[in-house]
Amino acid sequence: MTDYPTADIRNVVIAGHSDTGKTTLVSQLLFNAGAMTRLGSIDDGSTVTDFDDDEIARKHSISAAVAHASWKNKKINLIDTPGYGIFMIESKGAMKAADAAAIVVSAVAGVEVNTEKAWKFAAEFDMPCIFIASKMDRDRASASRVIESLLARVGKSVVPIQLPLGEEKDFTGVVDLLSMKAYQYANDGSGNHEVIDIPDDYMAQANEWREQLIEKVAEGDDKLMEKFFEEGGLSQEELVDGLRRELAAREIYPLMFAAPSQNIGGHLVLDAFASLLPAPDFRGEIKGFDDKGEEATVSTSSDGPAAALIFKTISDPFAGRLSLFRVYSGTLKSDTSYYNSTREHEERVGKLQILQGKHQEPVGELRAGDIGAVAKLKDSHTGDTLCAKSSRVRLPHIDIPEAVISFAIEPKSKGDEDKLSTAIAKIIEEDPTVKFGLAEQTHEFLISGQGQLHVEIVIDKLKSKFGVDVILHPPKVPYRETITKPADAHGRHKKQSGGHGQFADCRIKMEPLPRGEDFDFVIEIFGGSIPRQYIPAVEKGIREARTQGYLAGYPVVDFRVRLHDGQFHAVDSSELAFKIAGALAFREAMGKAGATILEPVMHVEVYSPSDYVGDLMGDLTSRRGRMEGMEAEGETQVIKAMVPMSEMLTYGSTLRSITQGRGSFHMEFSHYEEVPKSQQERIIAEAKRAREEEHA
Numbered sequence: 001m002t003d004y005p006t007a008d009i010r011n012v013v014i015a016g017h018s019d020t021g022k023t024t025l026v027s028q029l030l031f032n033a034g035a036m037t038r039l040g041s042i043d044d045g046s047t048v049t050d051f052d053d054d055e056i057a058r059k060h061s062i063s064a065a066v067a068h069a070s071w072k073n074k075k076i077n078l079i080d081t082p083g084y085g086i087f088m089i090e091s092k093g094a095m096k097a098a099d100a101a102a103i104v105v106s107a108v109a110g111v112e113v114n115t116e117k118a119w120k121f122a123a124e125f126d127m128p129c130i131f132i133a134s135k136m137d138r139d140r141a142s143a144s145r146v147i148e149s150l151l152a153r154v155g156k157s158v159v160p161i162q163l164p165l166g167e168e169k170d171f172t173g174v175v176d177l178l179s180m181k182a183y184q185y186a187n188d189g190s191g192n193h194e195v196i197d198i199p200d201d202y203m204a205q206a207n208e209w210r211e212q213l214i215e216k217v218a219e220g221d222d223k224l225m226e227k228f229f230e231e232g233g234l235s236q237e238e239l240v241d242g243l244r245r246e247l248a249a250r251e252i253y254p255l256m257f258a259a260p261s262q263n264i265g266g267h268l269v270l271d272a273f274a275s276l277l278p279a280p281d282f283r284g285e286i287k288g289f290d291d292k293g294e295e296a297t298v299s300t301s302s303d304g305p306a307a308a309l310i311f312k313t314i315s316d317p318f319a320g321r322l323s324l325f326r327v328y329s330g331t332l333k334s335d336t337s338y339y340n341s342t343r344e345h346e347e348r349v350g351k352l353q354i355l356q357g358k359h360q361e362p363v364g365e366l367r368a369g370d371i372g373a374v375a376k377l378k379d380s381h382t383g384d385t386l387c388a389k390s391s392r393v394r395l396p397h398i399d400i401p402e403a404v405i406s407f408a409i410e411p412k413s414k415g416d417e418d419k420l421s422t423a424i425a426k427i428i429e430e431d432p433t434v435k436f437g438l439a440e441q442t443h444e445f446l447i448s449g450q451g452q453l454h455v456e457i458v459i460d461k462l463k464s465k466f467g468v469d470v471i472l473h474p475p476k477v478p479y480r481e482t483i484t485k486p487a488d489a490h491g492r493h494k495k496q497s498g499g500h501g502q503f504a505d506c507r508i509k510m511e512p513l514p515r516g517e518d519f520d521f522v523i524e525i526f527g528g529s530i531p532r533q534y535i536p537a538v539e540k541g542i543r544e545a546r547t548q549g550y551l552a553g554y555p556v557v558d559f560r561v562r563l564h565d566g567q568f569h570a571v572d573s574s575e576l577a578f579k580i581a582g583a584l585a586f587r588e589a590m591g592k593a594g595a596t597i598l599e600p601v602m603h604v605e606v607y608s609p610s611d612y613v614g615d616l617m618g619d620l621t622s623r624r625g626r627m628e629g630m631e632a633e634g635e636t637q638v639i640k641a642m643v644p645m646s647e648m649l650t651y652g653s654t655l656r657s658i659t660q661g662r663g664s665f666h667m668e669f670s671h672y673e674e675v676p677k678s679q680q681e682r683i684i685a686e687a688k689r690a691r692e693e694e695h696a
Contacts, residue, residue: 050080108138
């Protein structure tokens with residue numbers, strides 16, 4: 001591919017809610033630019049950017065993918081991103097590598113939950129945006145509804161730069177409000193079109209919309225505003241230049257219309273990307289950190305020292321790790337050593353590649369602003385910076401969200417534990433939102449993700465890509481036990497079997513502690529009733545016994561033990577005897593101290609359109625949830641509640657069902673509190689049954 005200077009590169013992330021046609025739009029743009037020989041379809045798996053087996057099978061994007069096209073002497077890098085809430089972190093990571101966002105909105109559904117989420121990500125990065133109303137050819141498509149919902153959610157800065165010619169099956173093209181020409185498309189999917197005069201029945205509306213566009217552009221410049229008032233309009237050059245400037249400043253968000261599956265409007269989207277969106281160096285410089293961790297600025301020129309950010313990793317069991325990066329400064333060259341300033345070591349960079357989905361094309365170098373990939377880096381990962389050794393700088397990356405749900409996992413074949421760990425480590429390289437580890441209390445291997453579907457997809461990948469078949473089941477809830485009242489207890493261990501016997505006697509007082517205080521051991525022995533060398537053994541016996549629980553085998557917490565008296569034998573006493581006596585005293589005290597079970601309670605936030613709030617609150621209440629309030633974020637309602645962890649293990653599927661996939665949730669641990677008695681009986685019975693099965 002031709003070597004493009006920084007000024008002729010455009011990096012665009014394609015983002016928005018699921019099922020709005022993002023991947024089909026990318027295929028349309030690639031086809032129109034001559035980068036594909038046919039219009040790809042997500043239905044038959046022929047798109048460039050949905051190449052993973054899981055994506056083809058599920059017919060929706062799971063991870064971000066990069067493609068490129070040449071259009072009007074510009075190189076346009078397109079980053080196609082998923083629209084499901086559990087994968088939206090892919091959109092955010094991709095925005096770190098882009099300079100502008102094309103947010104795709106369904107002309108049927110209008111603005112949806114993850115449309116807003118993509119918009120917020122773009123705002124976080126201060127990123128220029130174009131909105132594209134897709135699926136204008138579908139039943140119930142409505143340009144007015146899209147405009148109304150965008151104005152309500154985004155604001156009055158959304159300005160149409162096109163007028164659709166028809167809607168639903170009658171959508172045949174658009175009126176371009178910049179050139180005031182109409183583009184009529186053939187109905188054969190070829191993208192062929194003819195430029196015609198605006199039909200008479202559209203002229204009045206076109207003049208009205210163009211007037212609004214000119215007025216909005218003029219508002220950003222005093223000279224243009226003055227001319228607008230004096231002459232009632234702007235020249236074509238003034239309008240385009242002003243729109244380009246206001247778009248880069250995030251003062252205007254142009255709205256376009258398209259039907260990707262029918263290949264209508266694609267070439268005008270490419271025109272807008274090439275002529276209106278900013279080049280990678282439009283900010284001049286960006287913020288980073290020097291080798292001392294202090295803020296530093298990084299030039300976005302290809303003449304500066306090299307600096308690139310790895311924004312995504314693709315892990316393949318056969319080809320190895322492929323690192324996708326954006327060059328922010330200087331020129332990155334193949335077969336050259338660079339410094340990984342994140343991990344503080346030198347990294348040999350092999351042959352650079354540019355990507356067309358999964359296909360790779362080797363190149364000798366990539367200039368500032370371009371996007372590429374390199375295989376088999378030794379120790380560089382997503383979020384790392386590669387830079388010139390002489391100018392060490394670290395570029396900031398996005399924060400990885402905490403996992404919201406965990407499941408226990410075990411290999412079906414015994415002895416595959418190491419194979420499982422290796423495979424999951426490779427998946428985590430691709431998707432850092434996946435977590436894997438051993439639960440300290442339950443000793444289960446837990447895999448955690450952004451939702452149940454997320455975890456299920458990871459399980460599918462383990463089998464299809466790495467040949468590891470696993471069993472997935474809900475994790476054991478980390479219940480705990482505690483006491484509710486003080487108690488005195490006596491532990492006595494005496495055994496005589498010829499020769500030296502075993503003898504130890506201890507008396508304790510047990511009392512509750514506030515939540516979170518765990519365990520406290522106080523020595524109140526006076527007069528040598530228990531020699532000092534045996535006292536640690538009493539504490540050790542109690543500590544070991546408390547890990548085994550009393551009611552259902554869960555650790556006992558939030559209590560204090562006071563050791564205040566005891567007896568010993570000069571010959572038969574030992575550390576082992578006092579350890580056993582301590583455990584006996586603990587169990588006797590638990591029987592008197594009002595033992596009870598505690599459960600982890602989660603702080604839950606549910607994000608949903610207002611239509612579903614009533615059903616969601618009812619469902620959370622049925623899960624023993626306590627409502628803590630509700631607030632609005634635009635058109636999204638945020639429900640806040642405290643809900644026991646045991647009731648949230650499969651919440652993701654219920655939320656998807658209630659909200660038709662439009663809701664999302666986040667939860668984090670809050671505190672422990674007592675389990676209702678009816679629930680305690682069930683927990684104790686299950687624990688007893690599990691012990692019986694284990695010893696059967």
